[in-house]
Amino acid sequence: MDSFNKEIKMKNLIIGLIGLLLIVSACSDELTEKPKSQAEDNFYNTSAEAKAAVNAIYGPMRGDGAFGLNYPAQLEGLPDYGSSRGSQAPVSTYQGLDNTNINRVSTVWDSLYRSIRNANIVISKVPSATEISDEDKALFIAEAKYLRSMMYFSLARCFGGLPIRTEANIDLSDVPRSSVDEVFNLVLQDAIDAEAGLPPTVQDLGRPTVWAAKTLLTEIYLYQQNWEQAAAKSSEVISSGRFGLVEVSASEDFQKIFGPDVVNTPEEIFYLKFNRQQGFGLVSYAHRKTAQYSYYGPGGVYAQYTDSLKNPFIKSWDNADLRKEHILYNVDIGLGPTTCLFRKFRDPDATAGAANDYPWYRYADLLLFHAEADARAKGVPTDAALESLNKVHRRAYGYPSTVASPVDFKLQDFTLDSFLDKVIEERGYETMYEGKRWLDMVRLGIAKERILEIKGITVADKVMLWPLPNSEILYNKAMEGEQNPGY
Structure with missing residues (x-):
């Protein structure tokens, strides 16, 4: 191609x-x-x-009002593997x-x-x-x-x-x-x-x-x-x-x-x-900028999270599976020391938007x-x-x-x-x-x-x-x- x-x-x-x-x-x-x-x-x-x-x-369809942010962000508050916080918490x-x-x-x-x-x-x-x-x-x-x-x-x-x-x-x-x-x-x-x-x-x-x-x-x-x-x-x-x-x-x-x-x-x-210039908005929802981690340049609102011990789906996930380490990182956001955020999509060099693509299929x-x-x-x-x-x-x-x-x-x-x-x-x-x-x-x-x-x-x-x-x-x-x- x-x-x-x-x-x-x-x-x-x-x-x-x-x-x-x-x-x-x-x-x-x-x-x-x-x-x-x-x-x-x-x-x-x-x-x-x-x-x-x-x-x-x-x-x-690619904008933040749809597939760029609101559509996947709403859906990511619903699965068995994670939850939402802040204004997304009601989801x-x-x-x-x-x-x-x-x-x-x-x-x-x-x-x-x-x-x-x-x-x-x-x-x-x-x-x-x-x-x-x-x-x-x-x-x-x-x-x-x-x-x-x-x-x-x-x-x-x-x-x-x-x-x-x-x-x-x-x-x-x-x-x-x-x-x-x-x-x-x-x-x-x-x-x-x-x-x-x-x-x-x-x-x-x-x-x-x-x-x-x-x-x-x-x-x-x-x-x-x-x-x-x-x-x-x-x-x-x-x-x-x-x-x-x-x-x-x-x-x-x-x-x-x-x-x-x-x-x-x-x-x-x-x-x-x-x-x-027209970034993938979901990335901003995933992250919290800390002294240890800066996976999204502007910082992020860490709207979704999970827990490596309290969530059975995550707890039973084999640590030898390389996807687990790639996707999750441990950050205590006030919900306990085993809280994890999602880093599958990340752009440390982002300024106004993230350059990651959304893999639809x-x-x-x-x-x-x-x-x-x-x-x-x-x-x-x-x-x-x-x-x-x-x-x-x-x-x-x-x-x-x-x-x-x-x-x-x-x-x-x-x-x-x-x-x-x-x-x-x-x-x-x-x-x-x-x-x-x-x-x-x-x-x-x-x-x-x-x-x-x-x-x-x-x-x-x-x-x-x-x-x-x-x-x-x-x-x-x-x-x-x-x-x-x-x-």
Whole structure:
């Protein structure tokens, strides 16, 4: 893949975003779809203009209001392995959100719907462009559909049913709430369309490929319990030979995956790219600046934490697993001497923002998706599923990921249920502090059970979905009276 300097690429992206947003956002209500101006109708005629329009999709979704901070920060207060403090503390009581955190999840909704609006514009306008080849049109539309699928998928998992806004109703302000199944139908079709139109490689890092679409499809099929299709799509990615785990021999070697200076790795399937001009905001939530540790230049607010002895999930984590030392560091923040903060993402040289990328899908995700899907599809643990699990596990202990090792799991030691439990445990350690664990637990139907087991807290039913924002309920007449249970 192209190895252009990461900082230059992001500066160019931001310039493109600013230019387009000045055109498409002026004098418009950010929270509703409205008829576009004549100038906008004439804007999408060349490849450069269409690319700028696609770039505009990334702006709101990558910001602190959405995937850059509020989305993963809210999700990181919910898993079994950690808790939140300060203004985030209500998230970890599992009794519902206070006004501060309701406002935070509302920004996720608003930001993603702005990006969805921008995707709808691309999907609507690009087909009639007069100076773009059919091949390029297909690429632009496929990228927009991939991103729209990803955003609706994220929203539906957190909010439930949604108003579906597409290119077909782009001018309507009042759109009724659709069911989760109806949203998932769109999510699936967009991902299928993206798979058909995206290229195997891209020139610009941070754009989706056909392999990113297959990985997205894998996760969608897991949610739909379509095990055969999930196994098939993940197998296609594995069989492509395009990806591999980054090998490590010491805990700090994981910075070759997550460090702020990393541009690209063989593990990257789809990442949200950041730099210090528009940084990954979650990093600021992870850290506290002390005399001993300075993992984030500006300091941080250490909003999430765990405990190496009080939390059973952390206590039972093998100290020989190199991920444990890489991710956790011991800092007493007034909650006891065994309190730990998370340092998977760190940028000591940051000034205004962190340059770490957000790994939305990496090869380790795909392997663990495959391990689960293939075992469920066959009804028993399979050699292929075991190998996918073992690759991730070997790397965690510093062994070559593709060669048998002393830490390998053995097929004869598992039933289907115990194998799935091991895959879920491995994914919990592997994706820690990536905003994925709570969503996994909800999908698997074990969220309430795990929180009671690990933290001794009974999870209120209302916690399973975030509240619908007032920005939608008050201004979308078709949503009047709608709200998730308990709010």
